[in-house]
């Protein structure tokens with residue numbers, strides 16, 4: 140089960156600020172990140188590439204760079220992705236160059252990615268700080284994912300099956316934040332993202 144925020148680790152002092160936010164589908168990662176960036180636009184959020192079809196209201200280049208499978212294969216082959224993973228039938232990856240540029244410029248960088256990608260970042264970027272966003276309860280996670288209304292019942296079930304695996308991996312992360320209140324979690328996340 141989730142632990143209270145801030146109980147496991149505080150952020151070490153470091154000049155490069157790469158923070159990874161991960162957690163099960165529907166826990167509220169995008170909602171929290173959107174609020175954080177509304178309040179602190181200086182935090183740079185990586186825009187991932189994906190083979191997923193855009194949801195209503197999503198714009199290419201804003202939520203994601205939407206690409207076909209051939210282009211995703213090309214990005215993998217050319218080493219242009221910092222990490223990538225297959226999730227619930229689609230592929231997702233982080234373009235490497237913009238992340239490196241922002242880190243070199245000293246800007247706080249945030250990645251919102253799933254577990255397999257977080258593990259790759261852990262392996263490749265020793266300075267990265269990994270934050271697990273946990274739901275207040277399993278029932279609330281189901282309610283949020285279902286209530287969002289963006290996936291078919293089959294895809295919701297697939298994402299919930301994966302969520303059980305992701306929840307079991309919580310201890311791999313540097314700290315856990317429980318998303319009971321978007322406002323409160325946003326404050327907690329900010330202290331980690333911009334920590335001196």
Ligand SMILES: Nc1ncnc2c1ncn2[C@@H]1O[C@H](COP(=O)(O)OP(=O)(O)OP(=O)(O)O)[C@@H](O)[C@H]1O
Nearest residue numbers: 163164165166167168169170283287318319320321
């Ligand atoms: N603290 C919260 N309390 C209640 N509802 C929330 C909270 N945080 C997020 N939600 C709602 O939960 C739903 C899922 O949130 P969101 O899309 O941000 O999740 P996510 O973790 O980014 O999901 P995915 O990994 O599938 O992209 C949304 O409808 C959102 O409004």
Ligand SMILES: Nc1nc2c(ncn2[C@@H]2O[C@H](COP(=O)(O)O)[C@@H](O)[C@H]2O)c(=O)[nH]1
Nearest residue numbers: 187188223224226231232233251252253256
């Ligand atoms: N490993 C990566 N995971 C990513 C990336 N971008 C997003 N994601 C995660 O995928 C799932 C599903 O996202 P959705 O938009 O289809 O709901 C979610 O956990 C995202 O955080 C990425 O570049 N790499």
